[in-house]
Amino acid sequence: MSENKYLSIYNDLLSKIEKGIFKPGMKIPSENQLVEQYETSRETIRKALNLLSEHGYIQKIKGKGSIVLDVRKFDFPISGLISFKELAQKLGKPSRTIVEQLEVMKPDEMLKKHLHVTSREDIWKVVRVREIEGERIILDKDFFNKKFVPFLSKDICERSIYEYLEKELQLKISFAKKEFFVEECTDEDRMYLHVKQYTHVVVVRNYVYLDDASLFQYTESRHRLDKFRFVDFARRIHLH
Amino acid sequence: MSENKYLSIYNDLLSKIEKGIFKPGMKIPSENQLVEQYETSRETIRKALNLLSEHGYIQKIKGKGSIVLDVRKFDFPISGLISFKELAQKLGKPSRTIVEQLEVMKPDEMLKKHLHVTSREDIWKVVRVREIEGERIILDKDFFNKKFVPFLSKDICERSIYEYLEKELQLKISFAKKEFFVEECTDEDRMYLHVKQYTHVVVVRNYVYLDDASLFQYTESRHRLDKFRFVDFARRIHLH
DNA sequence: TATTTTAACCTGTATATACAAGTTAGTCAA
DNA sequence: TTGACTAACTTGTATATACAGGTTAAAATA
Numbered sequence: 056m057s058e059n060k061y062l063s064i065y066n067d068l069l070s071k072i073e074k075g076i077f078k079p080g081m082k083i084p085s086e087n088q089l090v091e092q093y094e095t096s097r098e099t100i101r102k103a104l105n106l107l108s109e110h111g112y113i114q115k116i117k118g119k120g121s122i123v124l125d126v127r128k129f130d131f132p133i134s135g136l137i138s139f140k141e142l143a144q145k146l147g148k149p150s151r152t153i154v155e156q157l158e159v160m161k162p163d164e165m166l167k168k169h170l171h172v173t174s175r176e177d178i179w180k181v182v183r184v185r186e187i188e189g190e191r192i193i194l195d196k197d198f199f200n201k202k203f204v205p206f207l208s209k210d211i212c213e214r215s216i217y218e219y220l221e222k223e224l225q226l227k228i229s230f231a232k233k234e235f236f237v238e239e240c241t242d243e244d245r246m247y248l249h250v251k252q253y254t255h256v257v258v259v260r261n262y263v264y265l266d267d268a269s270l271f272q273y274t275e276s277r278h279r280l281d282k283f284r285f286v287d288f289a290r291r292i293h294l295h
Numbered sequence: 296m297s298e299n300k301y302l303s304i305y306n307d308l309l310s311k312i313e314k315g316i317f318k319p320g321m322k323i324p325s326e327n328q329l330v331e332q333y334e335t336s337r338e339t340i341r342k343a344l345n346l347l348s349e350h351g352y353i354q355k356i357k358g359k360g361s362i363v364l365d366v367r368k369f370d371f372p373i374s375g376l377i378s379f380k381e382l383a384q385k386l387g388k389p390s391r392t393i394v395e396q397l398e399v400m401k402p403d404e405m406l407k408k409h410l411h412v413t414s415r416e417d418i419w420k421v422v423r424v425r426e427i428e429g430e431r432i433i434l435d436k437d438f439f440n441k442k443f444v445p446f447l448s449k450d451i452c453e454r455s456i457y458e459y460l461e462k463e464l465q466l467k468i469s470f471a472k473k474e475f476f477v478e479e480c481t482d483e484d485r486m487y488l489h490v491k492q493y494t495h496v497v498v499v500r501n502y503v504y505l506d507d508a509s510l511f512q513y514t515e516s517r518h519r520l521d522k523f524r525f526v527d528f529a530r531r532i533h534l535h
Numbered sequence: 536t537a538t539t540t541t542a543a544c545c546t547g548t549a550t551a552t553a554c555a556a557g558t559t560a561g562t563c564a565a
Numbered sequence: 566t567t568g569a570c571t572a573a574c575t576t577g578t579a580t581a582t583a584c585a586g587g588t589t590a591a592a593a594t595a
Contacts, residue, residue, distance in 0.1 A: 060579070062532075085545060096580045101546090106532075109349065111470065114508040117546045118587030122508055230351065233527040237477070237497060237520040255495065255520060257477060268354040268362055280477040280495060287473040287527065292302075292346075300549070325575060336550045341576090357576045358557030 061102035064093055068103060072112055072123055079125030083113065111288035148187055154212045155247060156182035159201060166198055169262070169273040177201035181212050184247050187282070191249045194256075194277040203271040227266035234260040235285065244277055257283040301342035304333055308343060312352055312363055319365030323353065351528035388427055394452045395487060396422035399441060406438055409502070409513040417441035421452050424487050427522070431489045434496075434517040443511040467506035474500040475525065484517055497523040 071077045084092065089100045104121060107113045113121045162170060162178050170178065178198050185193035197216070199207070203226060211219045220226045238258045240250055250256070256277045263272040311317045324332065329340045344361060347353045353361045402410060402418050410418065418438050425433035437456070439447070443466060451459045460466045478498045480490055490496070496517045503512040 059577090087545085098581090099579060102578090104546095111472070114469070114504075115546070116507055116587090118544085118589085120545060120588095124508060228531050229354070230528065230530045232351070233525075233529065235475070235523075235525040235527070237495075237523060255477075264354075266354075267356055268364060283475075283477060285475040285525075287475075288470065289473065290470045291468050299547090327575085338551090339549060342548090344576095355576065356557090358559085358574085360558095360575060 060093075060095055061099045061106075064089075064095070064100065064103040065106045068107060069112060072107075077123045079123050081123050082120045083123060085120055109290065111290075150188075151186040152213050153184040153186060153191075154181070154209050155184055156180060157207065157209055157212055162198075166273070169260075170198055170200060171270050172200060179204055179207050181207065181216070182247075183212060190279075190282075191247065192279050192282045194244060194247050196275045196277075198273045200271050203265070203269075226271070228263060229266045229268070230264050232262045232264075237280065238277075248277070248279055250279055251281075253280055255280055300333075300335055301339045301346075304329075304335070304340065304343040305346045308347060309352060312347075317363045319363050321363050322360045323363060325360055349530065390428075391426040392453050393424040393426060393431075394421070394449050395424055396420060397447065397449055397452060402438075406513070409500075410438060410440060411510050412440060419444055419447050421447065421456070422487075423452060430519075430522075431487065432519050432522045434484060434487050436515045436517075438513045440511050443505070443509075466511070468503060469506045469508070470504050472502045472504075477520065478517075488517070488519055490519055491521075493520055495520055 068077070068083065077083050083089075086097050086100050086104065089104075090097050093100065104113065104115065108115050108121075112124060114124055115121045158180050159177050160180050161174060162172050162176065166172070166178060167174065172178065179201055181195075181197040181199070183195045183197070184191050185195060187193075204220065204224065207216070207219075217228070221228060236258055237255050240254055240256055244250055244256050248256075257280050259274075259276040259278065261272070261274040261276065262270060263274070265271050308317070308323065317323050323329075326337055326340050326344065329344075330337050333340065344353065344355065348355050348361075351364060354364055355361045398420050399417050400420050401414060402412050402416065406412070406418060407414065412418065419441055421435075421437040421439070423435045423437070424431050425435060427433075444460065444464065447456070447459075457468070461468060476498055477495050480494055480496055484490055484496050488496075497520050499514075499516040499518065501512075501514040501516065502510060503514070505511050
């Protein structure tokens with residue numbers, strides 16, 4: 056479990072929402088009631104509720120209470136910072152990862168720019184194909200700074216690199232910036248993916264940062280366009 | 296200005312980051328220093344800093360301080376909940392909105408599902424083309440529940456509907472769910488947009504909710520795929 | 536009966552205090 | 566000189582209190 060009180064309350068409430076104990080449209084107990092249930096202070100409850108609100112699970116209404124949203128219940132592909140393994144598990148579809156390339160290399164100009172490294176530094180290059188229901192849908196090209204990831208194996212890449220990085224290497228992945236756009240198919244796409252008749256792929260560029268704001272991974276994820284879907288949740292800030 | 300202390304501090308710090316007074320990589324003053332500068336409590340400062348952190352402007356590092364990220368400085372198209380007008384202003388490109396349709400209608404099956412309305416209710420339908428640098432890039436189809444928006448005019452639609460809704464009608468837009476996917480061009484796309492040789496468009500479905508979690512707008516935004524770009528910022532939650 | 540007022544809730548903001556825990560730089564001892 | 570320790574910072578969490586202001590339903594009033 057979590058050692059943090061407010062995080063464990065967040066998780067507890069979240070699982071109650073996901074299990075349907077708190078149903079969409081329903082009011083969850085008031086802050087004061089939760090204070091009694093969890094035997095804690097109101098500020099701690101509020102931290103948990105604010106997390107739920109930011110992530111789109113509840114809506115807080117002043118003077119009334121918090122109601123459960125059903126916005127999130129739709130399958131949400133890449134939203135947030137979820138690894139392919141976590142995603143595949145959520146969707147419950149049969150999937151497989153095929154490691155096509157795994158090597159240490161020196162960065163070219165493009166990578167020097169994207170990973171903020173010098174020509175002397177070593178870079179891990181991992182090329183993987185994601186197969187869903189038997190079709191080669193996604194081509195993932197990952198580049199890690201070897202300074203942060205000294206060792207990698209085909210086995211690790213087939214399972215989950217993130218799990219290895221976080222659990223084994225104790226790297227704290229903190230945030231990521233993603234860019235989406237559509238690009239013409241390359242020969243590489245046609246070689247590794249079942250692109251069918253399509254002339255374009257959806258490209259997701261991912262810059263992943265550690266806790267201390269150092270960039271340690273650059274990923275280019277190329278999706279067959281008919282299989283791509285992305286869901287986003289956003290709150291509007293009101294200044295006034 | 297903001298009446299909220301922590302929001303006005305957030306805005307003040309944000310403008311200092313955007314103006315370059317606080318530069319990327321730089322440490323901003325510590326929480327205790329900010330407490331003195333703004334003559335407030337530490338919790339209030341922390342609220343402002345947490346907002347900056349969630350929105351990707353700073354990274355807080357325990358024991359060290361907060362450093363300014365340069366992740367956000369790239370142009371960010373549709374991230375967050377920004378209207379086309381706000382976006383066009385940010386990018387500084389010459390743009391124009393052309394209202395192609397504006398009418399009150401009854402919902403068809405698709406809209407009844409998307410807007411959660413009955414056959415008897417009235418719906419505003421607004422079809423607009425967004426022109427950027429002389430090219431017709433985006434086709435926006437907006438549907439508003441007339442219950443929330445009793446009046447609309449061509450003039451309002453040409454300027455900014457959001458400005459009208461928030462300033463005039465005092466509607467509080469709270470959050471939105473977005474879905475992205477790629478779809479084949481329809482005849483409507485070819486009629487209104489300069490689709491060139493492309494066979495597909497990027498579709499953004501947008502569900503917009505008010506403060507009390509009631510769905511009041513459904514938008515379908517169809518983008519020429521070579522001009523589509525989306526940037527996202529995400530933080531990873533660590534449980535434990 | 537119809538309307539207003541009030542009391543009891545709700546969430547939002549601001550403040551103060553305490554301690555835990557990570558970082559850093561200087562000090563002291565081996 | 567080297568290493569361990571300490572003191573002074575930093576942010577993170579938990580608690581308590583106070584009051585603004587929105588909501589609701591019951592009670593009081595016209």
